[in-house]
Amino acid sequence: MPEPPALVLIAGPERVLSDRALDSTLEVLRAHDPQIEVVRLYAADYAPGSLLVHASPSLFGGATAIVLHDADEASDDLQADLLTVIEQVGDELRLVVLHKGGNRGKRVLDALKSAGARRIDAPAIKTDREKNDFLTHEFRRARRKATPEAVRALLDAVGRDVGELAAAARQLVDDTEGLIDVEQVQEYHGGKVDATGFRVADAAVAGQTSEALRLLRHAIASGLDPVPIVAVLASQLRQVARVATAGGGSSGALAGKLGMAPWQIDRARTAARGWDGDRLGRAIQAVATADFEVKGGGRDPVYAVEHAILTITRERGAG
Amino acid sequence: MSVWDDVIDQPTVVTTLDRAVRDQTAMTHGWLLTGPPGSGRSTAARAFAAALECPRDGCGECHECRTALDGSHADVEIVATSGLSIPVRQARELALLAQARPSVGAWRVIVIEDVDRLTERAADALLKALEEPVSRTVWVLCAPSLEDVIITIRSRSRHVRLRTPSPEAVAELLTRRNGIDPQLALDSARAAQSHVGLALRLARDDGARERRRETLRFAGGIHNLGDAMTAAATLASIAGDETSAASGERDGAERTRLLEQLGADPAARTQPPHIRSQVAALEKEQKTRATRFGRDVVDRALVDLLSLYRDALMVRSGAPVDLVNADLGDQVRDVAQTHTAEQLLLAMDAIGVARERIEAAVPPLLALESMAISLQVKGVRV
Numbered sequence: 001m002p003e004p005p006a007l008v009l010i011a012g013p014e015r016v017l018s019d020r021a022l023d024s025t026l027e028v029l030r031a032h033d034p035q036i037e038v039v040r041l042y043a044a045d046y047a048p049g050s051l052l053v054h055a056s057p058s059l060f061g062g063a064t065a066i067v068l069h070d071a072d073e074a075s076d077d078l079q080a081d082l083l084t085v086i087e088q089v090g091d092e093l094r095l096v097v098l099h100k101g102g103n104r105g106k107r108v109l110d111a112l113k114s115a116g117a118r119r120i121d122a123p124a125i126k127t128d129r130e131k132n133d134f135l136t137h138e139f140r141r142a143r144r145k146a147t148p149e150a151v152r153a154l155l156d157a158v159g160r161d162v163g164e165l166a167a168a169a170r171q172l173v174d175d176t177e178g179l180i181d182v183e184q185v186q187e188y189h190g191g192k193v194d195a196t197g198f199r200v201a202d203a204a205v206a207g208q209t210s211e212a213l214r215l216l217r218h219a220i221a222s223g224l225d226p227v228p229i230v231a232v233l234a235s236q237l238r239q240v241a242r243v244a245t246a247g248g249g250s251s252g253a254l255a256g257k258l259g260m261a262p263w264q265i266d267r268a269r270t271a272a273r274g275w276d277g278d279r280l281g282r283a284i285q286a287v288a289t290a291d292f293e294v295k296g297g298g299r300d301p302v303y304a305v306e307h308a309i310l311t312i313t314r315e316r317g318a319g
Numbered sequence: 320m321s322v323w324d325d326v327i328d329q330p331t332v333v334t335t336l337d338r339a340v341r342d343q344t345a346m347t348h349g350w351l352l353t354g355p356p357g358s359g360r361s362t363a364a365r366a367f368a369a370a371l372e373c374p375r376d377g378c379g380e381c382h383e384c385r386t387a388l389d390g391s392h393a394d395v396e397i398v399a400t401s402g403l404s405i406p407v408r409q410a411r412e413l414a415l416l417a418q419a420r421p422s423v424g425a426w427r428v429i430v431i432e433d434v435d436r437l438t439e440r441a442a443d444a445l446l447k448a449l450e451e452p453v454s455r456t457v458w459v460l461c462a463p464s465l466e467d468v469i470i471t472i473r474s475r476s477r478h479v480r481l482r483t484p485s486p487e488a489v490a491e492l493l494t495r496r497n498g499i500d501p502q503l504a505l506d507s508a509r510a511a512q513s514h515v516g517l518a519l520r521l522a523r524d525d526g527a528r529e530r531r532r533e534t535l536r537f538a539g540g541i542h543n544l545g546d547a548m549t550a551a552a553t554l555a556s557i558a559g560d561e562t563s564a565a566s567g568e569r570d571g572a573e574r575t576r577l578l579e580q581l582g583a584d585p586a587a588r589t590q591p592p593h594i595r596s597q598v599a600a601l602e603k604e605q606k607t608r609a610t611r612f613g614r615d616v617v618d619r620a621l622v623d624l625l626s627l628y629r630d631a632l633m634v635r636s637g638a639p640v641d642l643v644n645a646d647l648g649d650q651v652r653d654v655a656q657t658h659t660a661e662q663l664l665l666a667m668d669a670i671g672v673a674r675e676r677i678e679a680a681v682p683p684l685l686a687l688e689s690m691a692i693s694l695q696v697k698g699v700r701v
Contacts, residue, residue: 231682234682234685238548238684238685238688241544241545241548242545242548244544245543245544245545245548246545277543277544277545278544280544281544281547281692281695282692284685284688284689284692285689285692285693287685287689288676288681288685288686288688288689289689291676291681291682291685291686292675292676292679292681292686295679295680295681296679297676297679
């Protein structure tokens with residue numbers, strides 16, 4: 001068995017990946033020395049000197065592994081202690097540092113690098129493409145195959161949070177057999193939709209009453225606050241209204257005039273079909289009323305948003 | 320010359336306060352001055368403080384009078400907030416200060432210029448000090464109306480009501496004190512609806528006059544959704560411009576001063592952490608101040624707009640009342656002709672709703688859009 005590294009740096013903001021890296025690191029350490037004592041320290045509540053206390057050799061012998069979480073929030077004391085401890089690592093003392101990113105604690109990072117620490121990256125997974133790659137990788141890691149459609153459906157259902165995504169993938173791997181396809185994803189996650197304010201607003205502006213209400217319910221049930229939903233409704237309707245009344249011209253030229261991106265102009269143009277000035281005006285007024293109501297002017301914020309959506313879709317349908 | 324000179328058009332108020340200064344039996348420890356914005360509440364409060372400190376009951380010329388009027392008298396504490404509220408911490412300090420005897424003058428006077436901005440807890444912290452007064456301490460509290468003050472403070476103080484001064488009196492003050500041309504002073508006083516500070520700004524600042532005219536042009540000038548959206552965006556950006564113009568310079572100066580006080584180099588690109596946190600706290604405070612200022616500016620613009628519709632309604636109904644916007648007579652008549660009385664009332668209602676919403680933290684742009692849509696004049700194409 002190869003000698004595990006004395007110093008490990010896990011760098012990157014993605015919680016799922018860094019947790020996983022930490023688990024595998026500790027696994028290697030324990031495999032090497034089953035008696036090893038693991039000490040976890042957190043930068044947020046660090047008491048000066050405690051790193052040195054844990055780092056000093058134990059009276060009873062035995063190795064220690066210190067795991068330091070959130071090194072990116074390290075205080076000056078902790079950074080100084082870290083620099084000292086980095087010098088002391090060896091067979092008896094292992095150090096694992098987790099750093100979520102940013103410039104804080106740069107000296108520690110440099111010292112780790114020059115001391116030859118093993119670096120494991122945990123890059124952020126943000127875009128749909130990255131999430132897609134992540135899922136594909138998850139299934140491959142479990143030696144399973146999934147159709148692209150199945151991956152897509154899973155992303156639609158639980159794509160907001162990477163942790164949730166990893167758990168959902170794990171469940172599919174554990175509970176199903178053979179090729180993972182859309183039907184299996186539907187069986188476990190059918191009807192679940194990752195609803196955002198933008199999707200609610202898009203459906204409302206397009207006049208799809210039931211779709212908008214369904215998404216709204218999903219959004220509220222999954223913890224979204226009514227206030228940002230109303231804000232998105234307002235900004236979408238504003239864009240439609242401004243593009244609709246700005247007259248013709250290329251979307252590039254309009255973009256400069258209205259302070260919007262060309263793709264927003266194109267989208268708003270498409271959405272503006274089926275609207276006219278008066279009805280759009282009433283829709284905006286309904287949103288303004290709802291905004292007042294969700295901020296304490298009315299009794300029930302959710303009803304206020306629903307009412308606004310119903311008004312918008314009714315006005316859209318009246319043309 | 321007397322300290323009461325700048326308290327214009329308030330004979331009963333001056334009589335009451337002056338009597339309290341001269342006659343021990345007419346004096347009390349807590350006063351509550353109310354009156355519409357710009358009616359001179361804080362001016363009256365300062366004059367009262369000066370009269371109390373003055374050995375000759377308010378001559379307006381001695382050292383005591385002058386220092387009390389400009390807020391630098393040792394025994395006169397003037398509390399004015401430019402933030403959204405007066406925090407409980409500050410109220411506790413005041414309650415403590417109220418226990419101290421005056422050091423040089425006859426009275427310790429504590430003037431709170433905006434009692435309506437006390438948070439509920441801050442007001443509670445003052446109650447004890449107001450209820451069991453120390454013999455030589457006087458509280459002078461100012462608020463727009465009685466309803467803005469919590470009832471427990473109301474019941475512990477004597478109420479003096481200021482009225483809206485006449486435009487003529489305001490104009491006379493501007494001419495006498497600031498040397499403004501009489502006609503301009505009268506127009507500004509009318510346009511500002513007798514708000515002294517606002518009238519002075521309108522009279523002195525061409526930009527303010529221009530912004531006001533620009534705002535008023537929207538009355539009767541909105542014919543379709545596009546106009547409405549543009550009008551709302553313009554109104555919001557006028558407010559934004561004014562906010563940044565007013566606060567940008569002051570914010571920078573405050574930051575430099577803070578850094579100097581902390582012994583840091585203002586020119587340095589990055590500051591040490593303990594200084595950064597102080598700067599961040601200052602910036603947060605400046606941001607709430609800018610928020611309040613922005614809302615106030617929009618509100619003022621809406622009051623201007625409201626006044627134009629009000630004038631149009633007066634013209635339409637033939638009521639023999641002075642116009643607020645006498646300088647814009649043509650536009651007022653034009654609006655009066657193109658709108659029915661009902662439409663005018665609906666427009667005024669829409670403006671009122673927008674003001675209420677902005678006060679309730681609805682984004683100003685959205686509230687203004689909704690209002691501008693209601694102000695559309697149908698069928699008239701210019």
